[in-house]
Amino acid sequence: MLNPAWLRSFKALAAEGTFTRAAESLELTQAAVSQHIRQLELQLGPLLIRRPRRVELTPAGQALLAYCDEVARADRCLATRLADANAMQGVVSVITPGSVGLSTYPRLLDIQRETPGLVIRHRFAPDDDVVTAVLDGRYELGIVSRLPDDERLAAESFCEEALELVVPKDAVVDDWEGLVRLGFIDHPDGQAMATRLLSRWYPGKRSIADVPVTGFTNQIALILEPVSRGLGFTVMPRHARRAFLRQDEVRVLQECVPVVDTLWLIHRAEWAMSARARHVVDELHRRLAAADRAAA
CATH class of the missing domain: 3.40.190.10 (Periplasmic binding protein-like II)
Structure with a gap:
């Protein structure tokens, strides 16, 4: 397993472009960052092309940067799972198209108001952006108007529109x-x-x-x-x-x-929906069904 401190230095260097700025962002010495990169290159081969003004990643460096992103997503997933001891506390992130978002967002706020400790993070976006955001782990839940054909996503019928x-x-x-x-x-x-x-x-x-x-x-x-x-x-x-x-x-x-049309609720298939997200989804189903009955 690669040393996490080495990976943090590499990720900072890829983002900042120079050893000096990477060291400043991490509050380390430039020598420490250089040592971390040297250790990685001893194991993985050349990761950087050192230019006068900015480093450039080699193909191996690009692969390592993608690996760093995967590790970060896994860390977020672990934090979500560990926080599930109390389903009524923590963040539930939801990304939806505009139409259903206009209907669900006020109800999400009602659920948050009635549930101290719960935080709702919501974003409006078109279908393609919803899928990308859920796949990238930036949002736990998404709603789309087309059933996605991606084995990395779990989907369930959410409502009709x-x-x-x-x-x-x-x-x-x-x-x-x-x-x-x-x-x-x-x-x-x-x-x-x-x-x-x-x-x-x-x-x-x-x-x-x-x-x-x-x-x-x-x-x-x-x-x-x-x-x-x-x-x-x-x-x-x-x-x-x-x-x-x-x-x-x-x-x-x-x-x-x-x-x-059928609207679909999606989340990453690799891990179970958090308990608090499940609570929010069930509450949304109940409240939307009540609104449909009232409008009938």
Whole structure:
């Protein structure tokens, strides 16, 4: 096993680029850092190309740096497991897409408020970033809209999310032409979501690309602002629509069977979900189910 002090010096050198800055960051002498690197190179071969201004890693050095990251992830995993003696204390980190995040984050805060000692760390991100963050060990839990095909991830069904066509409360929309007259409020996923839903509702009609765009925002929490002011319609996930505070200013059209996606909860498959994370997930399931019953 490689000496942890040697690995810390190597990782600092890779990050800082020079022996002087690495030594300063570790509060060691430059001679100590040089000795650690020398010991590693005696065992592993050349790890560095020493340039005048900055060291460069050899392929062996790159492999050792990746190993250092793996050790750091294993240390975090061990700390999580050792902290599981009390399921009601510690950090639960969750990363989600915007729509379901708008619905779950307030409930996560409610759970934290009711559970002294529990700390919630949440981030909004698209599906690909969610998967990467969970694989890298930066977040314990993630929610994605596509079931990941990666054996390193464990996945379970979390909830369902329907796409909805939302119009201003007083809008008269009897057919496809009514939507065209109203105009489309677009967002980053708007075209894809509208195509999936409207192709089922209005088969044989032209595509959403033929509907005039009367607004755009990349903030999911603000998509219904222009809709509520009569500036157009949009297609968005139900969780995002329910998070809008002024529900009386918009209306959901229900023309036919909705398009419904399954959202998946993911975590690293190599180790069990922490007890406190399991508690949070179970509480979220319960509260989301209660919200669905109340809205029915």
